[in-house]
Amino acid sequence: MMMQDDKVIVCEKLTKRFGDFIATNEISFEVHKGEIFGFLGANGAGKTTAMRMLCGLSSPSSGKATIAGYDVYTQTEQIKKNIGYMSQKFSLYENLTVRENIEFFGGIYGLSDQKIKSKTEELLQVLGLKSEANKLVASLPLGWKQKLSFSVAVLHEPKIVFLDEPTGGVDPVTRRQFWDLIYEASDRGITVFVTTHYMDEAEYCNRISIMVDGKMEVLDTPANLKNRFHVRSMDEVFYQLARGAKRGD
Amino acid sequence: MKQFLAFVTKEFYHVLRDQRTLLILFGMPVAQILIFGFALTNEVKDSEILVVDYAKDNASQELLTKIGSSRYFKIRQAALNHKEILSTFRQGKIKAVVVFPVNFNEDLLHHNKAQIQVIADATDVNTANMITNYLSSIIMDYQNQVNKTLKMPYRITPEVRMLYNPQLKGAHGFVPGVMALVLMLVSVMMTAISIVREKETGTMEILLVSPFKPVLVIFAKAFPYLALSLVNVVAILLLSVFVLDLPVKGSVPLLFAESTLFIITCLALGIFISIKTETQQIAMLISLMGMLLPTMMFSGFLFPIENMPVPLQIISNIVPSKWFYIIVKSIMIKGLGISMLWKETLILLGMTVFLLMVSLKSFKIRLQ
Known part of the structure; x- marks a missing residue:
């Protein structure tokens, strides 16, 4: 019974077709509260499409899915209130200051002025951005922008945060720091759903799934997957699976 | 909220x-008003003309003072022969030459007719036409004055009155035009971009x-541009009243209401363009080519629509700025009220509703 309550994402044969093309083909999986769920796949494997359906941005062609207990067909408004999102493109406004960005996103998520104020101070403290608060985001280094971007995505304490290749273009050290933030969020009970092309990041996830040609080929913990394929790194697991893919860029 | x-x-x-953005928003209306108001004028003001007076009698002197006292001409006098006249034209300093023959007054008195030669530089056809027209009318005027003392059985003199714009100021036509142009640019292009x-x-996804x-x-996203466009309307009107001496004859609130309607039309267009395009460059190009050009060509602001071939006249009807131009011109210059302008207003309103519906619809389709 306990297990039942703690599922925050439930997908059953979720499918999206664009004409004859099946972008996402009957994927089924469950994600639990506080879990860090890695969503892997080569370019064109159908990750983005699947993620868009889960975020309520696009409606599925068939299958079932609930996010935080809300249906992806009918309750997209409720879903949007309960999720955070950070995209592969950098998702803050470059010509607003750090503080203005935080205030803006707090504002459109409907937080109260007091809440925004206290959250802003807390965030600046945690990220060590106090002295940069009134600087334009454009002037920050990429690693900081991404950390800020993540913090903004979880500003309204969503149940789930979707991260679409969040660490593109930064060095491994910065990436590691970024993952510290993810672990903290996960400790607070926020479920993290992350897509990535970096296999060192895949190792950080609790469980990972790998999509090939629109289908979810495997879903397990990184350790189990490595055992199953008799290899030492996630890199090799991914390569063995993705090699068979017919679709690509 | x-x-x-x-x-x-x-x-x-x-x-x-x-x-x-700021430069386009606030620099452009000011620059356009000033450029159209002072530089690109199609009035003939202070044109330099050369008078060659071989007569030097009463009549020629009287006529000369008359020409000189009009604000259109600046007179230089010199006694030159035909060849010298041609060479002064070549220097390009003078726009026209007026030649009084010897015995001008004598001919008038004894033969009841005399000739004056007017030579104009027709490299610029419009200016040449305008100058000769002005000169002929001044000469006609003088002739009528002289004729009063004579007996002539029938005489018909057309009394021309330039309605709404007695001083024939160019500003009357272009202030409404600039308004349409600037609002188009700000509302369509800026919103789309x-x-x-x-x-x-990528922030749209977020x-x-x-x-x-x-x-x-x-x-x-559209709302701030509505506000800024209204600021632009105020700026243009202030410039036109205080810098160009062109008061608003009709109701100012009505003018603002109509402007707001037109701005919303433009915003709807801008939104539509933004939904259909993916990059800022393309959005800008479409706004410029698709909106600005038709506004210049078909609003009646630079080229009179009545003179266009019929197919173009029909096309002009789908250009929103044409209707807005008519409305603003009528309110500002003729002082007309809504009772005379309901038809144009209704057309503009129809276009706005149509565009808004189309853009919102295509926006929803995109979301799928």
């Missing part, structure tokens, strides 16, 4: 921090994933 406010605040930050920019930078309603995203 609080969410909407947060969004609008953010939009204003964007606009106020981008110097290029600002929405497409969010698509390009907004669509947020609980903020997609339709509200569009409205919140």
Whole structure:
């Protein structure tokens, strides 16, 4: 019974077709509260499409899915209130200051002025951005922008945060720091759903799934997957699976 | 509502921090009004003309003073022969030459007719026409004055009155034109670019994933440009009243209401363009080619629509600025009220509703 309550994402044969093309083909999986769920796949494997359906941005062609207990067909408004999102493109406004960005996103998520104020101070403290608060985001280094971007995505304490290749273009050290933030969020009970092309990041996830040609080929913990394929790194697991893919860029 | 406010605040930050945007927003109307008002004038003011007076009698002197006292001409006098006249034309300093023959007064008195030669530089056809027209009318005027003392059985003199614009000021036509142009540019181009920019930078996705309603995203993006466009209307009107001496004859509130309607038409167009395009460059090109050019060509502001071939006249009807131009001209210059302008207003309103519906519809389709 306990297990039942703690599922925050439930997908059953979720499918999206664009004409004859099946972008996402009957994927089924469950994600639990506080879990860090890695969503892997080569370019064109159908990750983005699947993620868009889960975020309520696009409606599925068939299958079932609930996010935080809300249906992806009918309750997209409720879903949007309960999720955070950070995209592969950098998702803050470059010509607003750090503080203005935080205030803006707090504002459109409907937080109260007091809440925004206290959250802003807390965030600046945690990220060590106090002295940069009134600087334009454009002037920050990429690693900081991404950390800020993540913090903004979880500003309204969503149940789930979707991260679409969040660490593109930064060095491994910065990436590691970024993952510290993810672990903290996960400790607070926020479920993290992350897509990535970096296999060192895949190792950080609790469980990972790998999509090939629109289908979810495997879903397990990184350790189990490595055992199953008799290899030492996630890199090799991914390569063995993705090699068979017919679709690509 | 609080969410909407947060969004609008953010939009204003964007606009106020981008110097290029600010320059287009506020520099352009001022520059256009000043350029059209003072540089690109099609009036003939203080044209230099050369008078060659071989007569030097009463009549020629009287006529000369008459010409000189009009504000159109500056007179230089010199006694030159035909060849010398041609060479002064070549120097390009003078626009026309008036030659009084010897015995001008004598001929008038004894033969009841005399000739004056007017030679104009027709490299610029319009100016040449205008100068000769002005000169002939001054000469006619003088002739009538002289004729009063004579007996002549029938005489018909047309009394021309230039209605609404007695001084034939060029500003009357172009202030409404500039208004249509500037509002088009600000509302269509800026709105389209600002929405497409969010698509390009990826922030649009973030907004669509947020609980903020997609339709509200569009409205919140358009709203600041509505406000800024209204500021532009105020700026243009102030410039036209205080710098160009062109008062608003009709009702100012009506003018603002009509302007708001036109701005919304433009915003709807801008939103439509932004939904259909993916990059800022393309959005800008379409706005410029698709909106600005037709506004210049078909609003009646630079080229009279009545003189166009019929197919073009028909096309001009679908250009919103044409109707707005008619409305503004009628309110500002003729002082007409809504009772005379309901037809144009209704057409503009229809276009606005149509465009808004089309853009919102295509926006929803995109979301799928």
